[in-house]
Amino acid sequence: MTDPSPSLAGKTLFISGASRGIGKAIALRAAQDGANIAIIAKTSDPNPKLPGTIHSAATEIEAAGGKALALAVDIRDEAAIADAVARTLETFGGIDIVINNASAISLSTTAETPMKRFDLMVGINTRGTFAVTQACLPALRKAANPHILTLSPPPSLDPRWFGPHVAYTISKMGMSLCVLGWAEEFREAGIAANALWPRTVIDTAALRMLGGAVKPEFCRKPEIVADAAHAILTRDARACTGHFFLDDEVLAEEGITDLTAYAVSPGHPLLPDLFLE
Template sequence: MSLKDKTLFITGGSRGIGLAIAVRAAQDGANVAIAAKTAEPHAKLEGTIYSAAEAIEKAGGKALPLLCDLRDESQLAAAVEQTVSRFGGIDILVNNASAISLTGTLATDMKRYDLMNSINTRGTYMAGRHCIPHLKKAANPHILTLSPPLDMRAKWFAPHVAYSIAKYGMSLCTLGWAQEFAREGIAANSLWPRTAIATAAIRLIGGDALMKKSRKPEIMADAAHAILCKPAREFTGHFCIDDVVLWESGMRDFSGYAAVPGTPESELMEDFFVPADTPKLG
């Protein structure tokens, strides 16, 4: 199981889960293109495309930092072409970029609605549309989208319908692409965490209290790695939960992923959109 010499195109990978996936792939010796819009340090969010590239190179991979606003098709198209020019193709697309606002209908203006849907749903669709022609030429092509299982209960929509629409739109891309491109052997899967993940976004939402109830981004990176190493023709159309993927790969101890060492599993906060029928582990 290795991603050595594979080329990954990751949207929004300058920090958090996207960066963790990039670094895990780099440990195998992968080529990683980071397409994100953070070129200068942000006051509240750590990481830029350049610091991400440094981390990738340090981990053993080859990096290509690409300044790209996912809402701009010309920028995305140019980023894809630069990746192909630099590395000779694209083997894996990771749709990681996402915007979040956990607000109700009357508190979510159209500017915020448009931002979430432009980055989440439209950005995912557009990245797929530009990368799929190159994925068709790859030996074991994968699309991995960081979006939830399609559990259509009202409880997941009522508190923040605009955000939920934007995230479920990403999942609908997975559902459609898995069948649309099955003959070409392109796998399309989604990955979602069982618990909150300790990222800058989580800190902004819940502060240190929520961070202490979270797991590290590395659990998502290890689960992503397990998925991306599977034969594409044999594993597609799945909506995966991070620890279930790792459990099925043979892992039994998840304590090392706790953001605060020693935190009992029972004290971790379950993430949004986790279906009630998700297997309980242990």
């Protein structure tokens, strides 16, 4: 059975990295429909370098019309993920949608990447994405229109994306290869597995952690990714799987072609995101 409604009302979303940035924007868009959001993130106490905690995100989600469950989880810890899934099921009764958004970034060369940083990126990006999805699978199999949506780029073997930052690229492409495999593995079960990536750089706190390499005026707001995600997640899971979507293409399919409102500085040139032509 599929859900023909273009709304996420009553749906339960399990979102990694939902305390800020794109993850929180997706949560807030779903909350406007009256969705339930399990906020899966590490930040439970305020961080002077990165604004937003699971608790502040929960407050915003409830104010937007949704129901929130704030869960402090390091997705490198499968026991913590299992506990978070159990608490989500206890609170909301099911999981309809998994958003693999949590990600670590370091645009460093091989010589400049400490193994601790390599392990962090692979552990959160590739392994964490796999672990979260695996833990949610039993609940997804029972859902009416189950979706897995991963924030990762179209798969590529273009050397120019690997040369400057091998470790980060491997970790992000690992996420994308998970999507490729899951779309096939779960096709008969009717569980959609798709990826979503922004056409341009998105203005988030993570961007500012890169030391000002990209200024906000060259970016779009996280809401463009959130609106694209909403469009994907309200589609029939059996008819929409195995895609590597770009945010502007999804919105164009929905009839939205004027993207001016999503720009941080309308009229300013925009920088394309990594891994795109």
